[in-house]
Amino acid sequence: MSFEVIGLDKSFGAHAALSGVSLRVPRGELVALLGPSGCGKTTLLRVLAGLETPDAGRVLFEGVDVTRTGPAARQVGLVFQHYALFEHMTVFENVAFSLRVRRAPAAKIRARVEELLERVRLSGLAERLPSQLSGGQRQRVALARALAAEPRVLLLDEPFGALDARVRQELRAWLRNLHDETHVTTVLVTHDREDAFEIADRVAIMNQGRLEQVGAPADVFHDPASAWVMRFLGDVNELPAPNGQDRAGVGFVRPHEIDLSRSIPAAVSYEARVRRMHTAGAVVRVEFDVDALGRGLVADLDERRFEELSLQCGDTVFASPRRVRVFDRL
Amino acid sequence: MGLWARGNVETGTRAGVRPAGRATRRLLIGVALGFVAVVVVVPVLAVFAKAFQQGVPAYVHAVVEREAIAALRLTAFTAAVVVPTNVAFGLAAGWALGKFDFPGKSLVTALIEIPLAVSPVISGLVFVLCLGPRSFLGRFLLHHGVRVIFAWPGIALATAFVTFSYVAREVITAMEAGGRDKEEAAIVLGASGWQTFSRVTLPSIRWALLYGVVLCNARAMGEFGAVSVVSGHVRGETETLPLHVETLYDDYRFSASFAVASLLVFLAVFTLVAKTLLQRAREVPS
Amino acid sequence: MGPRRRSSLPGFRLTLGFSVFYLSALVLLPLGFLVAESASGGWHGFWRAITSPRAVASLRFTLLTSAAAAAINAVLGFVLAWVLARYTFPGKRAVDAIVDLPLALPTAVAGIALTSVYSDAGWIGAPLARFGVHVAFAWPGVVIALTFVGLPFLVRTVQPIIEELDPAVEEAAATLGASPARIFVHVVFPALLPALRAGFAAAFARAIGEYGSVIFIAGNMPNKTEISSLLIMTKLDQYDYVGAASIGVVMLTVSLVLLVVIHAWRTTTERRRASA
Numbered sequence: 001m002s003f004e005v006i007g008l009d010k011s012f013g014a015h016a017a018l019s020g021v022s023l024r025v026p027r028g029e030l031v032a033l034l035g036p037s038g039c040g041k042t043t044l045l046r047v048l049a050g051l052e053t054p055d056a057g058r059v060l061f062e063g064v065d066v067t068r069t070g071p072a073a074r075q076v077g078l079v080f081q082h083y084a085l086f087e088h089m090t091v092f093e094n095v096a097f098s099l100r101v102r103r104a105p106a107a108k109i110r111a112r113v114e115e116l117l118e119r120v121r122l123s124g125l126a127e128r129l130p131s132q133l134s135g136g137q138r139q140r141v142a143l144a145r146a147l148a149a150e151p152r153v154l155l156l157d158e159p160f161g162a163l164d165a166r167v168r169q170e171l172r173a174w175l176r177n178l179h180d181e182t183h184v185t186t187v188l189v190t191h192d193r194e195d196a197f198e199i200a201d202r203v204a205i206m207n208q209g210r211l212e213q214v215g216a217p218a219d220v221f222h223d224p225a226s227a228w229v230m231r232f233l234g235d236v237n238e239l240p241a242p243n244g245q246d247r248a249g250v251g252f253v254r255p256h257e258i259d260l261s262r263s264i265p266a267a268v269s270y271e272a273r274v275r276r277m278h279t280a281g282a283v284v285r286v287e288f289d290v291d292a293l294g295r296g297l298v299a300d301l302d303e304r305r306f307e308e309l310s311l312q313c314g315d316t317v318f319a320s321p322r323r324v325r326v327f328d329r330l
Numbered sequence: 331m332g333l334w335a336r337g338n339v340e341t342g343t344r345a346g347v348r349p350a351g352r353a354t355r356r357l358l359i360g361v362a363l364g365f366v367a368v369v370v371v372v373p374v375l376a377v378f379a380k381a382f383q384q385g386v387p388a389y390v391h392a393v394v395e396r397e398a399i400a401a402l403r404l405t406a407f408t409a410a411v412v413v414p415t416n417v418a419f420g421l422a423a424g425w426a427l428g429k430f431d432f433p434g435k436s437l438v439t440a441l442i443e444i445p446l447a448v449s450p451v452i453s454g455l456v457f458v459l460c461l462g463p464r465s466f467l468g469r470f471l472l473h474h475g476v477r478v479i480f481a482w483p484g485i486a487l488a489t490a491f492v493t494f495s496y497v498a499r500e501v502i503t504a505m506e507a508g509g510r511d512k513e514e515a516a517i518v519l520g521a522s523g524w525q526t527f528s529r530v531t532l533p534s535i536r537w538a539l540l541y542g543v544v545l546c547n548a549r550a551m552g553e554f555g556a557v558s559v560v561s562g563h564v565r566g567e568t569e570t571l572p573l574h575v576e577t578l579y580d581d582y583r584f585s586a587s588f589a590v591a592s593l594l595v596f597l598a599v600f601t602l603v604a605k606t607l608l609q610r611a612r613e614v615p616s
Numbered sequence: 617m618g619p620r621r622r623s624s625l626p627g628f629r630l631t632l633g634f635s636v637f638y639l640s641a642l643v644l645l646p647l648g649f650l651v652a653e654s655a656s657g658g659w660h661g662f663w664r665a666i667t668s669p670r671a672v673a674s675l676r677f678t679l680l681t682s683a684a685a686a687a688i689n690a691v692l693g694f695v696l697a698w699v700l701a702r703y704t705f706p707g708k709r710a711v712d713a714i715v716d717l718p719l720a721l722p723t724a725v726a727g728i729a730l731t732s733v734y735s736d737a738g739w740i741g742a743p744l745a746r747f748g749v750h751v752a753f754a755w756p757g758v759v760i761a762l763t764f765v766g767l768p769f770l771v772r773t774v775q776p777i778i779e780e781l782d783p784a785v786e787e788a789a790a791t792l793g794a795s796p797a798r799i800f801v802h803v804v805f806p807a808l809l810p811a812l813r814a815g816f817a818a819a820f821a822r823a824i825g826e827y828g829s830v831i832f833i834a835g836n837m838p839n840k841t842e843i844s845s846l847l848i849m850t851k852l853d854q855y856d857y858v859g860a861a862s863i864g865v866v867m868l869t870v871s872l873v874l875l876v877v878i879h880a881w882r883t884t885t886e887r888r889r890a891s892a
Contacts, residue, residue, distance in 0.1 A: 046624075049518055050518070051514055051517070051518070051624040052624065070517075071514075071517045071518045071624070072517060072518070072519075072520045072521065072522070075520075076518060077518070078514075078515065078518045080511050080514075080515060082511065084511035084512045084514070084515040085512075086512060086515075086516075086529075086530055086533075086534075087534065088533040088534060089533075097516070097519050097521070097529075098519035098520050098521075100529075101516075101519065101520050101521040101522070101525050101529070102520055145515075145519070146519075148519075149519060149520060351796070354796075355703055358695055358698065358699055358703075359699050359703060359705055361692065361695050362692075362695045362696040362698075362699040362700075362711075363699075363711065365692040365693070365695070365696055366696060366711055366714060366715070368740065369760065369763055369764050369767060370714055370715075370717055370718065370764065370767065371714065372733055372739060372740065373726065373729035373730050373732075373733050373764070374717065374721075374729060376729050376732050376733045376738070376739060377725065377728075377729045380732055419634070419635060419638045419639075422630075422631040422632075422634045422635045422638075423631070423635040423639075425627060425628075425631040426628060426631040426632035426635050427635075429625055429628075430625070430628050430632075432628075432632075438635070438636070438639070440879075441639060441643070441644070442639065443875065443879075444643060444647075444872070444875070445643055447821060447825075447871040447872060447874070447875040448647075448825065448868060448871060449824070449825025449826070449827065449845055449867055449868075449871065450723075450825065450826075450827050450828070450845070451825070451827050451845040451846075451848050451849055451864075452650070452825070452845075452848065452864045452867060452868055455650065455848060455852065455860060455861070455864050456646035456647055456649055456650045456864075457646055458852065459646070459649040459650055459652075459653045459857065459861060460645065460646045460649040464857060465649065487642070490642060491642055491643065491646065494642060494643060510624070510625060513625050514624055514625065517624065517625065517626075522626075523625075523626035523627045526625075526626075527627070548719075548720050551722070552720075552721065552722030552723070552724075552725075553722070554722055554723045554724040554827065554828035555723065555826075555827035555828050555845065558827070558828075558849070559849065559852065571722075572722045572723075572724040572725070572828070573724075575722075575724050575725060575728065576724050576728075579728050579832065584732075587728060588728065588729075588732075591724070591725040591728060591729070594721070594722045594724075594725045595721065595725060597720075597722075598717060598720040598721040598722070598725075599720075601720040602713050602714075602716055602717060602720050603713075605716065605720075606713055
């Protein structure tokens with residue numbers, strides 16, 4: 001089911017959690033709400049769920065205004081950050097909850113719950129209590145519970161937040177697969193760029209209650225709409241705006257977009273002296289000082305290039321940025 | 331913090347910290363045990379000793395005679411009326427104060443504590459003033475044949491007053507500690523307010539609720555001062571068990587008085603056991 | 617987590633409305649009648665009631681005996697709390713449970729039990745009587761009864777604080793050369809003082825309103841060994857409603873002031889616990 005929010009405002013006391021947020025999400029899309037803590041993404045999620053009523057603006061589900069509709073009538077699924085499982089109920093009862101409160105027949109409940117537990121790979125654990133499960137298992141129960149009532153939209157609030165790195169990666173991939181199977185419109189709230197980039201169709205980046213940019217992960221990464229977005233999505237080097245450009249602007253370059261060479265290249269370059277190098281996983285990070293700019297910059301080289309150059313600390317190199325984006329000085 | 335505090339019985343000695351030598355420790359333990367014995371244990375033992383002083387038949391007679399049975403019935407009836415109404419209040423207050431924030435919340439929370447601070451005699455006095463023969467409310471009721479003071483409704487009201495806070499305090503604390511996430515999850519899953527409350531909230535606070543009920547019941551059955559003021563002391567009619575104990579004592583029927591008192595001691599022991607078990611149950615869940 | 621929001625969960629108005637109604641009808645309204653009755657004789661009537669020699673004597677007696685009992689609890693009860701928090705010994709669990717007995721036991725039962733034990737023919741009263749010490753039907757008996765009722769208040773306030781003391785602090789003092797006695801006086805006891813103070817106040821507050829456990833063991837002689845609660849009862853029997861209400865208002869005021877003070881002291885103690 002597609003949905004749209006138009007011009008949402010929401011304040012808590014003096015704090016404006018949402019300002020003029022508008023977003024349209026087509027059916028079946030998995031969109032990530034990405035941003036730092038306090039940017040309003042969880043508030044937006046709660047407005048979508050019906051747990052908050054916006055001060056201004058509208059929420060439309062398939063074109064129908066549901067702004068004033070309560071959560072139960074909206075038919076959404078919500079997975080809380082800490083899962084909010086019902087501790088005194090078994091896994092089965094947790095997942096069955098939405099069907100039980102609608103007084104579905106017992107046979108239908110049993111069939112649906114077993115199907116869902118199968119899908120989230122927890123079939124043997126139906127009679128366990130939440131306290132007997134691991135973090136990753138609890139998360140999957142929360143997901144199965146939310147899916148049980150066949151929601152029109154699935155809302156996930158930092159679903160991987162409480163898990164360790166390896167479990168996080170496994171669940172991310174698994175969640176994407178699940179989405180590909182079910183095609184439920186899904187909104188994922190996260191502060192982790194990797195979460196968003198790995199599984200989302202589109203990313204909506206938020207900052208201080210506003211939407212900064214919406215687009216496919218590759219698009220927002222390569223064509224950020226503002227300096228803030230660029231900084232938020234990764235490491236940056238700041239340079240003065242290239243010649244001929246607006247003097248008041250700042251040039252931003254990513255570490256992997258800087259080429260280093262021993263001889264003066266054809267493109268615009270800066271003379272630099274290598275200060276420090278260290279391995280950062282798949283790349284080698286080289287820190288160097290540019291006297292002409294009076295500052296230090298950072299470049300990421302892949303291993304092959306690094307070996308070709310065989311750099312030492314103190315070596316002189318020439319750094320040429322492949323691509324510079326200019327934004328106004330903040 | 332509750333007086334029925336969640337103390338940790340298992341602590342024992344702290345490893346590595348021995349500020350006192352063995353002799354000092356023995357002395358302190360001795361003093362402590364002596365204190366408890368002299369102030370608490372010996373008097374309780376005396377109840378049983380005196381109760382059976384004239385033999386078992388006399389004990390049984392004291393416990394089953396007509397007025398004792400009437401007192402027992404009134405006590406049980408009062409508790410059966412007072413505990414559920416205070417539970418209803420406790421659950422409502424728990425929901426309103428434990429799951430929401432609003433201006434004036436700390437005032438309401440503080441007001442709920444007041445009956446605990448009021449002396450029992452005053453707790454009874456206020457109802458005599460409010461519904462007794464001198465107030466217009468009391469006269470109005472009497473005019474319509476409803477007797478409140480010096481009859482069981484007055485006893486129930488005074489008892490409800492003194493036990494007002496017990497259930498509410500435990501439930502409010504427990505509901506607040508439980509947070510809102512689970513209830514919100516239930517709402518989003520399609521549950522109505524009542525379904526959320528009965529299927530999600532209530533089970534999550536059941537031990538705290540029972541704990542409060544046990545305390546409330548103990549006080550409701552054992553209250554003396556407040557009931558003494560409002561009851562009129564009519565034997566066989568407006569006497570609860572504690573009042574009956576006093577009546578027997580004033581009549582110099584000492585061993586009978588202690589015999590009936592021993593029933594209340596059994597109640598107290600049961601309360602302590604239930605309280606300890608419930609405290610443990612509360613500390614277990616994640 | 618952000619500020620709590622009202623909108624998402626249902627039933628707020630219903631439950632708050634019912635709670636406030638119940639609170640008002642059962643607690644606030646009757647208390648209002650108390651204040652109104654005490655004022656119904658005008659300021660003159662009120663003042664006369666509370667300054668009569670008998671009323672003053674009863675208040676003084678009540679306050680003094682309550683303070684004495686709270687003081688005994690502050691010392692011996694402290695030892696009990698310490699022993700329960702720090703040491704193991706056979707029967708410790710039973711003792712720990714028994715501390716709560718005064719809370720569970722009806723006061724009338726406590727009253728007759730204490731009287732029988734401490735009367736001149738009683739188990740403890742008889743040996744004492746041989747030394748000329750008469751406990752029952754005199755003020756010492758009242759103090760013992762009030763110690764009984766206040767015991768759990770002191771112990772349960774102080775015990776958790778002792779349990780939560782950080783052993784590292786004491787160990788540090790020991791490595792710096794302090795003797796056990798010194799450690800206790802200069803390191804441990806000051807840390808427990810706020811809780812002890814709050815416990816004293818709680819035991820005191822409990823004691824001033826006590827009725828059932830005291831009236832059997834006190835002599836109940838007007839102007840001598842009469843507690844204020846009994847005086848209120850007596851005035852009621854004499855249909856002196858204004859008098860009873862006036863003394864009641866005074867006692868209620870003292871109780872409420874203590875409630876506020878204890879609450880403030882407890883909050884400070886808990887805040888220190890939380891930040892420790």
